[in-house]
Amino acid sequence: MSQIESLNFLEAGTAAEVAEQWGTPVFVYNETTLAGQAEKALAFDAPYGLTVRYAMKANPNRFIINALARRGIAIDASSGFEASRAIQAGVNPQDILLTGQELPKNLESLVEQGILFNACSLRQLHEYGEKFPGTNVSVRINPGLGSGHSNRTNVGGPSSSFGIWHEYTDQVLAVAKEHSLTINRMHTHIGSGSDPEVWTRVAEMSLEQTKHFPDVEVLNLGGGFKIARMQDEIETNLGTIGPVVASALEKFYQQTGRQLKLEIEPGTFLVANAGSLVTTIHDIVDTGEEGYTFLKIDSGMTEVMRPSLYGAQHPIVVVNNSPEEHKKYVVVGHCCESGDLLTPYPSDPEVVAERLLQKADVGDLLVVEGVGAYCAYMSAQNYNSFPLRPEVMRTCAGELIEICRRETLPEMLQLETGSD
Ligand SMILES: *Cc1c(COP(=O)(O)O)cnc(C)c1O
Numbered sequence: 001m002s003q004i005e006s007l008n009f010l011e012a013g014t015a016a017e018v019a020e021q022w023g024t025p026v027f028v029y030n031e032t033t034l035a036g037q038a039e040k041a042l043a044f045d046a047p048y049g050l051t052v053r054y055a056m057k058a059n060p061n062r063f064i065i066n067a068l069a070r071r072g073i074a075i076d077a078s079s080g081f082e083a084s085r086a087i088q089a090g091v092n093p094q095d096i097l098l099t100g101q102e103l104p105k106n107l108e109s110l111v112e113q114g115i116l117f118n119a120c121s122l123r124q125l126h127e128y129g130e131k132f133p134g135t136n137v138s139v140r141i142n143p144g145l146g147s148g149h150s151n152r153t154n155v156g157g158p159s160s161s162f163g164i165w166h167e168y169t170d171q172v173l174a175v176a177k178e179h180s181l182t183i184n185r186m187h188t189h190i191g192s193g194s195d196p197e198v199w200t201r202v203a204e205m206s207l208e209q210t211k212h213f214p215d216v217e218v219l220n221l222g223g224g225f226k227i228a229r230m231q232d233e234i235e236t237n238l239g240t241i242g243p244v245v246a247s248a249l250e251k252f253y254q255q256t257g258r259q260l261k262l263e264i265e266p267g268t269f270l271v272a273n274a275g276s277l278v279t280t281i282h283d284i285v286d287t288g289e290e291g292y293t294f295l296k297i298d299s300g301m302t303e304v305m306r307p308s309l310y311g312a313q314h315p316i317v318v319v320n321n322s323p324e325e326h327k328k329y330v331v332v333g334h335c336c337e338s339g340d341l342l343t344p345y346p347s348d349p350e351v352v353a354e355r356l357l358q359k360a361d362v363g364d365l366l367v368v369e370g371v372g373a374y375c376a377y378m379s380a381q382n383y384n385s386f387p388l389r390p391e392v393m394r395t396c397a398g399e400l401i402e403i404c405r406r407e408t409l410p411e412m413l414q415l416e417t418g419s420d
Contacts, residue, residue, distance in 0.1 A: 003231050004326060004356060005315035008276055008369045009033055009394070012319050015278050015365055018392055018400065024280040024365070025299035027376050027391040029059075029403070031067050033274035035396060038071040041270060045242030046262035047249055053097060055223050055267030056082055058373035059275070062089035063393050063403040068270060069095075076223070076265040080104020083115050097220070097263075099140055099187065101162070103127060118187050118220075120163055122171055129179025137176070138185030138220070139213075141166050143205040145190060145198075156190030156202075163188065166205070169212045182215045189222020189265060194236035196244050203248040211256065220263035221245065227272050229370030230313050236269065268373045275372025277303055281318070281364045282334075292330045292354060297366050300333010300340040301380040303389055304371055308339045311347040315369035318358040325359035331366070335384045342368065387412055 007015070009030040018028055041052045053076040054068045060082060065075070066089055074095040077083040083098050084106075093114035103124055104110060108131060111117060118138040119125035128137055142163035145156050156162070164172060176183050188206045193199070202221060210216045225236040245262065253259050283296040295318075306312035316331055330352050333340035345351035360366070381388060388407035392400050 004358065005231060005317055005369065007317050007319070007367060008273060008315070010276050010278070010367060014394070014400075015276075015319055015367055019278050019280070019365055021400070022390045022392060022402070023406065024278050025297075025303050025389045026278050026406075027275055027303070027371065027389060028278060028400075029064065029271075029275050029372060029391065029393045031274075031393055031396045033372075034064065034067045034271065035071060037266075037270045037274065038068055038073055040238055041264065041266055042072060043242075044238050044262070044264055045246040047246050048253075048259040049261040051218075051261065051263045053220075053263060053265040054270055055265045056086060057377070058267030059271050059375075059377055060085055061376070061391060061403055063401075064271060064372075065089045065091065067393075073270070076267075077115070080106055080110055083110050087113065087115075097138065097185075099189070107131065116185075118185065122164060122168065122175060125164075125172065125175045125181070126179075129175060129181050133179045133181070136182045136184045138187055138218075139164060139172055139183055140187040140189070141206070141209055143188050143190065143202060143209070145202060145205065156188070166209060169209065173212065183213045184215050185218040185220055185263075186210045186213060186216045187220040187222065187263075189220075190224065193224050194226040194234070194241075196240050199241045200244045200248065203245045207248055207252045207260075210252070210258075210260070216260065217258075218261045218263055219249070220265065223265040223267050223269065225264075225266050225269040227269055227370075229272065230315055271372035272370050272374075273372060275370070275375065277368040277371045277375070279303075279366050279368065281360055281362055281366050284360065284362055292352065293327065295329045295331045295357075295360055295366065296334065297331060297342070298334055299368070299389070300335050300342065301337065302333065302335060302383055302386045303379050304333075304342065304368055304375045305379045306374060307342050307344050308349050311344040311349040311351075313346055314342070314371060316342060316355055316357060317367045317369065318360045319365040319367060320358060320361065322359055326356050327359045328354040329357050329360065330354055331357075334386065335380065337383070382412055385409070385412065 055076045057078040099118040140163040228235040279297040279299040286293040331342040345353040390406040391404040
């Protein structure tokens with residue numbers, strides 16, 4: 001990493017103001033960024049209609065859901081609990097598609113409320129069919145191809161358990177027939193990627209599948225649109241992916257006379273760069289001349305686990321008044337856990353890497369950027385008994401509003417019931 005990263009949407013003053021008012025660590029989200037990304041997603045090329053579903057597992061806070069829902073974005077829920085959470089946030093159940101690894105225990109009640117169900121295995125299809133014979137259902141197919149940025153984010157191909165293997169069409173049709181189900185949606189989600197070639201192949205493979213399912217009216221290609229967190233990364237240009245998918249849909253229409261509606265399910269794309277984490281440097285240590293200098297922050301895997309999990313790279317910005325002085329640091333979190341590392345080697349969480357940053361002092365703020373997706377709600381929450389962090393939204397009008405307050409120790413302990 002040679003380039004110094006700079007603040008994304010926060011200014012140094014706002015970061016200090018947020019830290020002053022809410023303490024650190026604190027997440028700040030920018031509604032203007034959410035609105036801009038929503039607009040780009042809604043402009044995706046789709047000749048016969050488009051639904052954009054927000055993959056809410058990226059960040060299920062209801063203020064985020066509603067900031068997107070207000071702009072015409074529907075929901076992809078990954079569990080029954082997420083579906084209920086979206087309904088409680090005010091989302092119309094008909095706008096929620098449930099695509100989960102595990103069937104919810106309250107599937108009946110959710111479906112009766114109106115949510116749409118996407119069967120991700122033959123067993124799920126069968127169980128759904130037993131409960132709701134004669135209804136419409138969606139199926140998730142593993143098209144045999146994946147494109148995630150690491151093994152842990154790859155959700156297609158033979159090493160992935162997600163969806164029904166593409167060679168089992170006959171079984172899918174048989175289960176559907178047994179329960180008089182109408183398969184009206186074909187779903188494939190194969191993980192993060194920005195290569196138009198890959199999208200063309202997935203679209204074509206999915207459409208090939210769709211030929212076996214005469215009642216399918218909707219093609220859902222999932223999410224996985226890559227965004228640029230670091231300066232040297234490039235955001236997926238939806239303007240180049242859209243047309244290749246659109247032309248595959250048009251070709252399908254010419255061949256079959258069927259006009260399919262398109263659905264996409266971005267998570268990362270909508271929210272990742274809409275979030276910043278403001279932390280404080282509370283200690284600086286080094287391991288001698290041959291070693292490293294470590295910045296210790298009052299956050300870490302309790303808020304941001306992607307670096308420890310995948311070796312993911314997030315921009316890191318030291319906020320102080322010495323922009324001219326630079327120094328290489330390793331940034332570590334506050335957990336007693338050697339894996340609690342903010343600067344791993346790219347794609348290798350096992351290896352420590354140095355990052356060139358503004359020269360730092362104890363007490364300086366340190367902002368981790370690109371943390372709107374898969375951070376605040378995908379972390380080692382409460383590990384070392386650190387309380388859940390607050391979240392703040394900067395609205396389009398520039399106002400800072402609290403959308404989640406900091407947890408207290410009694411709140412953390414209140415689920416420990418009984419007496420000893
Ligand atoms: C997680 C998920 C998404 C979103 O993935 P991103 O990489 O965040 O865009 C979309 N669809 C399904 C079914 C998912 O599980």
